[in-house]
Amino acid sequence: ACAPLWSQECGTSLFSTGICARLDGDLRPVGTIAPTAQRCSTYMDIVIVLDGSNSIYPWYEVQNFLSNVLSKFFIGPGQIQVGVLQYGERAVQEWALGRYRTAQEVVEAAKNISRQEGRETRTALAIHRACTEAFSPEQGGRADATRLMIVVTDGESHDGEELPEALAECEKRNVTRYAIAVLGHYLRRQQDPEDFIREIKYIASDPDEKYFFNVTDEAALNDIVDALGDRIFSLEGTHGYNESSFELEMSQIGFSIHLLEDGILFGTVGAYDWDGAVLEESRRGRIIPPRKAFQKEFPLELKNHAAYLGYAVSSLRLPGGQRLYVAGAPRFQHKGKVILFEMDTTGTVTVAQALTGEQIGSYFGSEVCVLDVDGDGVTDVLLVAAPMYLARWGTKGHPVPPPQRLLAPAGTLHADKKPQDARFGYALAAVPDLNHDGLNDVVVGAPLEDGHRGAVYVYHGAPGTLLPHYKQ
16 A cells, blocks of 8 residues: 655655555555655754854854754754854863754753853864764764754964864764854954954865855854855755756655566656656565666656656566566656666666657556456557547557567547546556456446446457457
């Protein structure tokens, strides 16, 4: 059983990755399958290294900045946790990572931080301690979390010669550093802050345009809160050739499923900006084809066309035993497409054939059905639904002629001559021999027929094919 709209909250975004559950004979869940669920990009450990020496003034402006920036963070299990280290002549950890579990708790703690004071600004000492201790598991650090450090200071360090060693420790531990230079002390004394700014840029990660800030005084710290947040939190989950593009965050796994002999084929209609994809869980392992795997049939330059590949999935057997996967993309170029393909363990896709819809808006490929008429293990007919087709019918059948080992058009299934919009073909199913002639049959749903009361049509199998006119 699957819930394709099952979602996880990541920062300001809600990602519909989907989830499926294994059920026992009594329909009780015994396990979950969530191969597209991922860590949030807001899964971060952030340590703020705060200068509390005598020259920082007024202190309440620093407290306001701290409270405001912390209120921007998405604090909670599976997302951000924050620690604060204050320094002057010595470095003191105000609180460790994970001590506070909500934004409200962290903001309240920030309001109660007192300035440490001190005649020296030992920035290298504080950075070294932050990178070697504050991110450690003993202090609540998570090994697989993104590590960020935000350094806020208003003067050159008194231990600048130790900065290279301290920053090397940060690099060794993959700590990204944001650095904020507060110029108030220099401007109040009419001193040149050039050397100070050079040092803070040295502390910041590269490039400076992203990781370095300077403000005129302590009050101006609050003017960069939004900019700092924007730089830390670009749109969660997006990356790649288009910075506003998604990978598997909206995949909606389980929108369609097909049981294989040794596993499950999932449709993931929302993957890759709703271009869609498929995913296999089987004895071969978990196979997730990359975005480029389907680019021959679904070119990347057709951005945001939302083909919905995986809306329906299945598989068929050709003479000789070759297995092909089948996936429908009913919104491709508004006409729909069905592809037949092989997929290796690396996710490389080889398309054997593509079938394209004829009419805009027909939703060709929204449902597919494979039929082995005589039960010999070889697929005889592939039915492709087009339930929005503006005609008396909405489903096309494609048998598999043995000599060519590929599909050839074979006409359509015919329904009653009734008003349009019955959604004929909305559901398809191969069923065991209903009329006891030794050949398997097919049923087709038309849920909006007869004033939305719905109807089910029965079609009988014939040697190597399916009779186009319904029997019941």
